[in-house]
Structure formats: C-alpha cells, structure tokens
Amino acid sequence: MIRFSSNCDSLLKAYLLSKLTGDQILTEGGDSLLFFREDAVIDTENYILEDLITQYQDYFLRNIRWLSSFKGNELKYRISTALRHTSQHKHTVVFKALEDAFSKGIHYCLEGASEHGKQLRHLCSEVQHEVYRMMGFIRFRPAGEKCLVASPKLYYDTIDLILREFQNRYPYHRIVLVTEAGARAIEDKRLFSVDPVFYEKFLADDSFDQVWEEYYQSQYIPARKNLRLTASKIPKKYWDWMQEGKILRNEE
Amino acid sequence: MDTRKLTILGEAAKYDICSSTASTKQFGKASIGNTLPSGICHSFTPDGRCVSMLKVLMSNECEKDCNYCPNRVQRDVLRTTFAPEELARLFMDMYERNYIEGLFLSSGVRHNAASTIENMLKTLEIIRFRYRFGGYIHLKILPGTEEQFIERAAELSNRISINLEAPNRDRLSILSRTKDFDKELVQPLRSISKILKRHPGTTHSTQFIVGAAQESDKEILTAVNRLYSGFDLKRAYFSAFYPVAGTPLQHMPPASQLREHRLYQSDFLMRFYQFRFQDFIFDESSNLDLSLDPKLMYAIKNPQLFPVEINRATLDQLLRVPGIGPKSARKILQVRRQYKLRSPMELKNMGISLKRAQKFITFDGKCFDSSRWLLDPNRYQYEQLSFFKEVSL
Numbered sequence: 001m002i003r004f005s006s007n008c009d010s011l012l013k014a015y016l017l018s019k020l021t022g023d024q025i026l027t028e029g030g031d032s033l034l035f036f037r038e039d040a041v042i043d044t045e046n047y048i049l050e051d052l053i054t055q056y057q058d059y060f061l062r063n064i065r066w067l068s069s070f071k072g073n074e075l076k077y078r079i080s081t082a083l084r085h086t087s088q089h090k091h092t093v094v095f096k097a098l099e100d101a102f103s104k105g106i107h108y109c110l111e112g113a114s115e116h117g118k119q120l121r122h123l124c125s126e127v128q129h130e131v132y133r134m135m136g137f138i139r140f141r142p143a144g145e146k147c148l149v150a151s152p153k154l155y156y157d158t159i160d161l162i163l164r165e166f167q168n169r170y171p172y173h174r175i176v177l178v179t180e181a182g183a184r185a186i187e188d189k190r191l192f193s194v195d196p197v198f199y200e201k202f203l204a205d206d207s208f209d210q211v212w213e214e215y216y217q218s219q220y221i222p223a224r225k226n227l228r229l230t231a232s233k234i235p236k237k238y239w240d241w242m243q244e245g246k247i248l249r250n251e252e
Numbered sequence: 253m254d255t256r257k258l259t260i261l262g263e264a265a266k267y268d269i270c271s272s273t274a275s276t277k278q279f280g281k282a283s284i285g286n287t288l289p290s291g292i293c294h295s296f297t298p299d300g301r302c303v304s305m306l307k308v309l310m311s312n313e314c315e316k317d318c319n320y321c322p323n324r325v326q327r328d329v330l331r332t333t334f335a336p337e338e339l340a341r342l343f344m345d346m347y348e349r350n351y352i353e354g355l356f357l358s359s360g361v362r363h364n365a366a367s368t369i370e371n372m373l374k375t376l377e378i379i380r381f382r383y384r385f386g387g388y389i390h391l392k393i394l395p396g397t398e399e400q401f402i403e404r405a406a407e408l409s410n411r412i413s414i415n416l417e418a419p420n421r422d423r424l425s426i427l428s429r430t431k432d433f434d435k436e437l438v439q440p441l442r443s444i445s446k447i448l449k450r451h452p453g454t455t456h457s458t459q460f461i462v463g464a465a466q467e468s469d470k471e472i473l474t475a476v477n478r479l480y481s482g483f484d485l486k487r488a489y490f491s492a493f494y495p496v497a498g499t500p501l502q503h504m505p506p507a508s509q510l511r512e513h514r515l516y517q518s519d520f521l522m523r524f525y526q527f528r529f530q531d532f533i534f535d536e537s538s539n540l541d542l543s544l545d546p547k548l549m550y551a552i553k554n555p556q557l558f559p560v561e562i563n564r565a566t567l568d569q570l571l572r573v574p575g576i577g578p579k580s581a582r583k584i585l586q587v588r589r590q591y592k593l594r595s596p597m598e599l600k601n602m603g604i605s606l607k608r609a610q611k612f613i614t615f616d617g618k619c620f621d622s623s624r625w626l627l628d629p630n631r632y633q634y635e636q637l638s639f640f641k642e643v644s645l
Contacts, residue, residue: 104590104591105587105589105590105591106590107586107587107589107590107591108587108590108591110586111583111586111587111602112583112601112602112603113583113587113591113593113598113599113601113602114598114601115597115601117601118601118602132290132292135292136292136293136294136295136304136350136353137294137295138350139349139350139351140348140349140350141349142348142349148348148349148350150350168286169284169285169286169350169387170284170348171282171283171284172283172284173284206349207253208345208346208349208351210253210255211253211255211258211342211345211346212346212349212351214255214258214259214262215255215258215259215262215306215346215351216295216297216303217259218258218259218262218263218266219262219263219266219297219301219303219307220266220297220298220299221266221267221297221299221301221494222298222299223494223506224299224300224301224494224509225298225299226298226299226300227298227300228300229296229299229300230296230297230298230299230300233293233296233300233302234295234296242295244295247298248298251298
C-alpha cells in the first residue's frame with residue numbers, strides 16, 4: 001500500500017509510485033494500515049519527485065517533462081486548490097484526473113474534457129469561488145489604528161488565501177479574520193494566528209451598517225425584481241450571515 | 253449619521269447601469285485600495301444587479317430636461333448636493349469596511365457643466381491624493397464638458413464615460429430639447445477617445461436608453477459599431493426604459509428586458525466573437541428577433557456554414573457555433589493538439605451547452621443530432637395532446 005500526505009507533491013509521488021510498483025494507493029481509511037506489516041507500506045515522504053519522474057520516463061519510455069512546464073504547474077496549482085475542498089472523495093478525484101493527464105494528455109485533463117478532469121476543475125473552482133466571493137462579501141470593522149477585523153463564513157480551507165488577497169487591498173493594515181476554527185491575521189505579508197477573544201468586541205454592530213442598508217436599498221429597481229438571479233449570485237447559505245440577507249428574505 | 257443625502261443621491265444614480273470594476277491601471281504610492289483585472293462584486297440587489305461601487309450623483313440638481321430622467325429640471329423632487337470633502341470621506345469609510353470596490357460618480361448639470369465637473373474632480377483629487385486611494389474610480393463626463401476637464405478626469409479615473417442615451421441626433425431630440433447630440437455628446441466622445449491615447453489603462457464606455465425614443469435595434473447597433481471602430485469604446489451599456497412618474501414619458505409602456513438582453517448578446521458577439529455588424533439579422537422593423545438569440549439566428553440563416561467538424565474547425569468557425577464561446581473554443585483547440593475528440597460528452601464536460609451546439613457540429617464526420625431543425629426551427633415543435641386534462645401520457 002502507498003501512503004501519502006494531503007499535498008500536491010505527495011499525491012504526484014503516490015501516483016508515480018503506484019505505476020512503478022503496481023501497488024495500490026491508500027486513498028481513504030488511513031486507520032486500516034494497522035493491519036499491514038510495516039514494510040508493506042510505502043510512504044511517499046521517503047521519495048524525491050524528480051527521481052520518480054526520471055524512473056517513470058526510463059521505465060515506460062514516455063516523456064512526462066510537461067510536469068515541470070507551465071501547464072504542469074497549472075495542474076499542480078489545481079490539485080493544491082482542490083485539496084482545500086472538504087469533499088471526502090477529493091483524493092480519488094485527483095488520482096483519476098492524473099490518470100487522464102498521463103494517458104490522454106495534460107490538456108485533456110486541464111480543460112475538463114474527461115469526467116474526472118471536470119470533477120477536479122469543479123472542486124478547484126468551488127474553492128476559488130469562495131475566495132472570490134469572500135473578497136466581496138466580507139465586511140470589516142475597524143479594530144483600532146490600521147487594523148480591520150471580520151468574521152467570515154467559510155466552507156473550505158481558504159482563510160490564508162483570502163487574507164493574502166486582502167493584503168493587496170490594505171497593504172498597511174493588519175487584517176484579522178475570526179472563524180469557528182480560530183483567528184488568523186496578516187500584516188506585512190506575514191500570516192499568523194491571533195487570540196479571537198481580543199477581537200470579538202470589535203465585531204459588534206457598526207454605525208455604518210445602517211448606512212450600507214440605506215444605500216443598498218436605494219440601488220434596487222423593483223420593476224426589475226429577479227430574486228432567482230440574486231440567489232444564484234448570493235447563494236441562500238449566505239443570507240443569514242450577510243447584512244442584506246434579511247432584505248432579500250423580506251423580498252421573497 | 254444622517255443618511256438621507258446618500259439615499260437621495262444613490263437612488264438618483266441607480267439607473268446608470270455600469271458596475272464593472274475591472275481595471276489594470278495602477279496608481280503608484282497608494283496606501284489603500286487596488287484594482288483587479290476581474291473586478292469584484294460586493295453584493296446583489298433583489299433585481300439581481302451587482303453592487304460593486306458607491307454609485308452616487310454629486311448633485312441631483314439638473315438644468316437638463318431629458319423626458320425619461322428622474323432628475324429632470326421640471327420634476328418636483330428633493331434636491332441635494334454632496335460637498336467634495338463629505339463624499340470623499342463617506343467613500344473611504346465604506347471602502348475601508350469593504351462594502352464597495354470603487355466609486356462611480358455622476359451628476360446632474362448644476363448651474364453649468366464646468367462648475368459641476370470641477371466639484372467632481374475635486375472629490376477625486378481628495379480621494380487620490382489625501383487618502384492615497386489606489387482603487388477603482390469611474391467618472392461620468394457631463395454633456396458639453398471641455399477638454400481640459402476630460403484630461404484631468406482621465407488622469408484620476410480608471411474609467412470615464414459619457415451617456416449617448418440615443419443612437420442619433422433625431423432620436424435624442426425626442427428625448428431632450430436641451431441636449432445637443434453633436435456638440436455636447438459626440439464632440440466630448442471624440443475628445444475622450446483622443447485624450448485616452450495619452451492615458452493607457454483608462455477606458456471609456458457609454459450607455460443607451462432602450463425603447464424611450466422609438467429607436468430600432470439596428471439604429472442602436474449601428475451607433476455601437478461606429479463607436480467601437482472609430483472611438484475606441486471599451487463597452488456599451490443598454491438600459492431598458494422604465495417610465496418614471498412625473499416625467500413626460502410616464503405613461504409610455506416600459507421597454508422589454510428581453511430586448512435589452514438581445515442587444516447585450518449582439519454587443520458581446522461584436523466584441524468577443526468576431527461578428528461584424530453585417531452578420532446580424534433584423535426583422536422588417538429593423539429589430540432583432542426576440543424569440544431566438546442573434547447567434548442562433550445567424551446559424552439558421554447561414555445553413556451552408558454548418559455543421560463544422562469539431563476536430564478540424566478553425567477558431568473563427570468554432571466561434572460561430574451556437575453554444576460555443578471564446579473560452580470553450582480555445583479549450584477545444586488546446587485539447588485537439590494531443591487528443592482527438594470523439595464524443596459529445598467530452599464537450600459537455602468542458603462546459604459546452606450540447607443542447608445548443610450539437611446540431612451544428614460533427615465528430616469525425618458523425619453528427620449526433622438532426623440538422624433538419626435548421627431548415628425551419630419552428631416546424632418541429634410537437635405537442636402531446638390529451639383528451640382529459642388530468643390524464644396524459
């Protein structure tokens with residue numbers, strides 16, 4: 001059995017090892033390793049990716065140098081992003097997508113022509129979509145001099161990606177995001193954890209809430225009402241969390 | 253905090269459609285704010301429109317008499333004006349809290365165009381230089397604005413725009429007696445186009461009111477085509493006319509939103525699909541067909557061009573296939589380099605609408621749908637009859 005960690009390099013190594021050794025990859029149920037003898041488990045941490053690529057090329061006489069090209073990096077980026085998803089089947093999807101990339105070509109996989117390529121793209125785009133949405137939907141509260149705090153509603157492991165995006169917008173601020181899992185902050189492009197209790201007092205109502213609500217309502221043209229379109233842009237799962245959610249509910 | 257001014261001037265600006273904040277222009281030494289090539293939407297109103305900017309008027313006092321406009325001089329409404337300092341601070345407070353992505357500033361013509369635009373520019377200067385804001389600003393140029401102000405606006409903004417409202421002089425005269433189409437709208441547009449050559453990164457757009465001046469789609473698209481080819485216009489926006497109480501057009505029926513949608517589809521075909529104006533099919537009244545979209549209409553009227561072979565078609569040919577967009581066409585070209593496409597499912601996985609595309613494509617000469625439909629799209633619509641309403645097959 002081949003054991004891997006949940007990162008892109010380890011997954012790639014596991015895939016190549018499975019091809020070279022003919023062993024199975026342990027995609028789910030890590031606990032069942034207890035039943036295997038220690039020397040029956042191959043750990044990807046003991047191998048170097050470059051060596052495995054060379055071995056694979058020598059053994060199968062196939063050029064897979066595209067893994068180090070622009071397109072290869074795009075695939076790696078897509079895998080890394082998909083791994084932030086909460087889906088239980090993400091590892092299986094990644095391995096099947098890799099199979100498509102190696103057998104039918106990198107473009108076939110990346111453009112989503114295969115079923116698994118499509119699933120990989122879907123996982124990746126859901127994660128990216130959360131980052132993009134949060135860039136717009138998060139509302140900050142001032143928390144002292146040059147510090148902004150917010151409490152986002154996240155479904156995937158995207159907190160550090162969101163913080164990095166916000167750092168470009170507020171380069172001289174400390175940005176703090178408080179979630180159920182804890183609080184993370186960024187300042188001077190440095191990510192770190194902070195105590196959420198300290199920032200909770202700043203998350204109370206802001207006088208600008210009312211300003212925003214008044215402005216939001218002033219922009220609505222009732223003659224063009226189209227709540228289905230709105231719900232496709234702001235999914236209902238965010239309506240209880242977002243300030244304008246209650247206005248949308250009243251319009252339902 | 254008294255929010256009445258914001259409500260009045262926000263509501264007065266809501267009919268301005270543009271909400272894009274995409275920009276590549278960077279302002280050096282910014283202490284807050286940035287732009288992204290994709291833009292960001294911060295919210296959506298119950299009508300489904302994106303709220304990405306603080307979209308307000310500097311003032312809703314206006315000397316013009318546009319028959320459709322809620323701010324026209326003869327209309328009895330509360331009038332108010334932002335002070336530059338006040339608006340700049342409000343904007344920065346909202347931006348810091350991440351409610352908005354940028355500023356969209358327009359105005360009624362208060363006293364004259366020069367003094368109004370001067371106030372608007374003063375606001376932008378405070379935002380750019382005092383607050384060192386590096387994000388997105390869209391400034392609406394007022395009719396008859398002089399070149400010197402346009403030059404300054406181009407320096408301070410990411411996008412500037414002037415609303416043509418109607419496609420030509422005759423149509424504008426139906427909408428307004430005080431606006432001069434050539435002198436106050438086309439001339440500034442020409443100046444904008446000339447000035448923006450010196451300001452790379454700043455773009456310009458315009459907006460048409462659809463259905464208020466009984467204009468046809470052909471007239472609008474002729475004007476749009478001229479603007480894209482001769483004035484370097486980035487984008488045209490269309491706003492379906494809706495009657496406002498207390499205006500001369502209050503009893504006119506509202507324009508169809510589907511018509512607005514068809515105009516947008518045609519506009520996208522011109523900008524991204526390499527369609528030329530001559531490719532559009534208009535009916536006897538010079539309007540686009542409302543029942544079929546312009547691309548499908550083109551395919552039906554040009555059956556000799558279809559079906560195209562998916563593994564050999566050029567980018568141009570693929571772009572003409574209904575259901576295949578520029579992104580999908582490029583994906584097909586990429587995949588074809590290493591792998592021969594064999595099944596419609598592969599296209600479906602790539603995000604292509606098979607329902608629309610399948611009739612117009614073949615896979616190695618094999619067509620997976622009937623192309624007979626192309627000969628008469630309305631002929632093959634069947635209805636299952638039922639003797640009793642409650643009992644059906």
